[in-house]
Amino acid sequence: MQGYRSALVALSLLSGVALMQAEPARAAAAGTSVELELMTWPEVKAAIAAGKTTALFYTGGVEQRGPQNATGGHNMMARPIVKAIAEKLGNAIAMPVMPFSPTGMSADLPGSLDLPVELLGPVMERLAEDAIVNGFTTVILMGDSGGGQGPDGVYASVAKKLDDKHKAKGVRVFYADESYTKANREFSDMLVKEGYPAGTHAGILDTSLMMYLDTENKYVRRDQLANALGDPVRPRGQKPEPGYKPINNGISGDARRSSDEIGKRFFDYKVDTAVKQIKALQASR
Numbered sequence: 001m002q003g004y005r006s007a008l009v010a011l012s013l014l015s016g017v018a019l020m021q022a023e024p025a026r027a028a029a030a031g032t033s034v035e036l037e038l039m040t041w042p043e044v045k046a047a048i049a050a051g052k053t054t055a056l057f058y059t060g061g062v063e064q065r066g067p068q069n070a071t072g073g074h075n076m077m078a079r080p081i082v083k084a085i086a087e088k089l090g091n092a093i094a095m096p097v098m099p100f101s102p103t104g105m106s107a108d109l110p111g112s113l114d115l116p117v118e119l120l121g122p123v124m125e126r127l128a129e130d131a132i133v134n135g136f137t138t139v140i141l142m143g144d145s146g147g148g149q150g151p152d153g154v155y156a157s158v159a160k161k162l163d164d165k166h167k168a169k170g171v172r173v174f175y176a177d178e179s180y181t182k183a184n185r186e187f188s189d190m191l192v193k194e195g196y197p198a199g200t201h202a203g204i205l206d207t208s209l210m211m212y213l214d215t216e217n218k219y220v221r222r223d224q225l226a227n228a229l230g231d232p233v234r235p236r237g238q239k240p241e242p243g244y245k246p247i248n249n250g251i252s253g254d255a256r257r258s259s260d261e262i263g264k265r266f267f268d269y270k271v272d273t274a275v276k277q278i279k280a281l282q283a284s285r
Contacts, residue, residue: 034052034083034086034087034092034093034094035083035086035093035094035096036055036093036094036095036096037096039093044093044134045135047093048093048134048135048136051091052090052091052092052093053091053135053136053137053138054089054091054092054093054136054137054138054139054140054278054282055092055093055095055128055131055134055136055138055139055140056082056085056086056092056093056094056095056140056142056278057095057098057124057127057128057131057139057140057141057142058078058081058082058085058094058095058097058098058142058143058144059074059078059097059098059100059101059120059124059142059143059144059145060072060074060075060076060077060078060079060097060098060099060100060101060144060145061074061075061099061100061101061103061113061115061144061145061147062074062075062099062100062103062111062112062113063103063104063111063112063113063145064106064109064110064111064112064202064250065201065202065206065210065250066201066202066207066228066230066249066250066251066255067221067224067227067228067249067250067251068202068207068220068221068222068224068225068227068228068251068255069202069206069207069210069219069220069221070210070218070219070220071111071112072099073206073210073219074101074144074145075097075099075144076210076213076214076219077144077206077209077210077213078097078144079097080213080267081144081179081267081270081271081274082094082095082097082142084267084271085179085271085274085275085278088271088272088275089275089278089279091282092140092278093136095127095131098123098124098127100113100114100115100120101115101120101143101144101145101147101148102114102115102116102117102120102145102147102148102154103115103145103147108248109248109249109250117147117148117153117154120148120154121148121154121157121158124141124154124155124158125158125161125162128141128158128162128173129162132166132171136171137170137171137172138171138172138173138174138281138282138285139159139162139171139172139173139174140173140174140175140176140278140281141155141158141159141173141174141175141176142155142175142176142177142179142180142274143155143180144180145180146180149177149180149181150177150181155175155177156175156177158173158175159173159174159175160175170285172281172284172285174278174281176274176277176278176281177277178273178274178276178277179270179271179273179274179277180270182273182277183266183269183270183273183274184205184270186269186273187205187265187266187269187270188200188205191204191205191262196257196262197233197253197254197257198232198233198253199230199233199251199252199253199254199255200233200252200253201250201251201252202228202230202250202251202252202253202255203230203233203251203252203253203254203255204253204254204255204257204258204262205262205266206255207220207225207228207255207258208258208259208260208261208262208263208266209263209266209267210263211258211259211260211263212260212261212262212263212264212266212267213263213267220258225255225256225258226256227256228251228254228255228256228258229247229251229254229255229256230247230249230250230251230252230253230254230255231246231247231248231251231252231253232253232254233252233253
């Protein structure tokens with residue numbers, strides 16, 4: 001009996017030591033988070049005081065992505081991308097991903113949820129203003145979906161409006177497009193040179209990136225990859241051959257050779273491209 005009691009005491013002491021060791025570990029993990037929605041307000045305040053004064057807004061979106069990819073692909077890609085960007089910058093916090101953006105709608109290919117630019121603009125403006133009230137001195141607007149992007153799009157117009165409003169007070173608001181526009185274009189060109197097919201929506205880029213991030217086998221229907229051939233991506237202005245019948249399955253290009261390895265390369269390329277552009281924008285303050 002005495003030995004049994006001694007064993008219980010020893011186990012209790014060991015449990016106590018384990019708990020004491022776990023508490024600082026949990027606190028340290030929480031204190032190093034770069035995702036606003038996973039932080040407490042004291043952690044946010046401490047992070048800003050420590051120099052993490054850049055707020056990263058990254059929009060996602062819900063839309064059909066061919067028969068092989070889940071409709072929430074933009075959100076599934078946006079969350080880890082913006083987190084990685086914040087981590088690599090070292091002076092930024094990733095805001096919660098905005099889950100809707102401008103998309104096309106079709107009853108033939110259901111699953112899309114459209115947030116028109118006339119609604120997206122005021123939402124982005126309001127959230128950027130909120131970040132400024134919270135103490136962030138640089139706000140970056142980015143997106144994973146093409147709707148509303150470009151030099152004449154809603155992201156650029158909101159950024160310019162708010163930058164003009166706040167820069168006299170030392171607060172800057174920028175549109176950073178290159179994680180989407182430049183990285184997608186350049187990486188696609190690289191793959192084509194390696195012998196892979198060109199592709200845009202739900203093609204080899206999207207599908208490979210979702211495969212790489214799909215740790216629970218929920219994002220990509222891998223049993224559908226053999227059939228993931230869509231309408232070809234043609235040079236601008238080139239018309240289909242006479243008699244061509246569109247496949248119209250939501251894929252632009254050929255996603256059949258998508259892979260985790262391509263997805264990892266694309267992920268890193270997008271993050272590195274964004275970090276380079278944002279550092280240049282931060283330096284321009």
